[in-house]
Amino acid sequence: MSENVCKEKTKNNKKITTADIVVVALSTALIAVCSWISIPMAVPFTLQTFAVFAVAGLFGAKRGTLSVLVYILLGAIGVPVLAGMQGGFDKIIGSTGGYIVGFVFIAVIVGFVSDKFHRKALPLVVAMLVGLAVCYAFGTAWFMFVYARTSGAVGLGTVLGWCVIPFIIPDCVKIACAVILSNRVGKYVRF
16 A cells, blocks of 8 residues: 555656756757847847747746746856846846746746647647736836836836837747747657
8 A cells, every 4th residue: 555655656746857957958058049149130139038938838837947947047147148148147137137037937838838738839829929928017017117226217118119019020920930849849859
């Protein structure tokens, strides 16, 4: 009887495996590399949100969220993994740091839906849009708070014009690419 209880506890215990560590390390590296790639437009943008969408879509909530947390931790301790090959705690707590912290929300939401609906395209699109909206909301509130403390009050419309509106179309393109990647490559990824 006690042997069956031990087997059941082991079965239900969700430990981090060696495979999890490898996937998280490679996914963190992918997010870092994508954050260094800058697409020149009227307002330049990076591919780090694409990487966050893709990692969470491919590997689910646990691995996706851990990858984002490790990425943020590396950036916070000064490793140059953030956009522009920058790092440091000041970047995380700075005015745009809320958008970086918002990646955690994207990873949790997209990863949960990916796990629940087995990487099906429509649920992933909806999850990525919701995750992006939550990231935008969190990042915008953070930006307004930090900016007000350092430079004076700023209106919501102004912040949306600076930090959200120019990125909506590029982020939608990233979502489309991440859904295609998650859906097609996901067939070859074992959990």
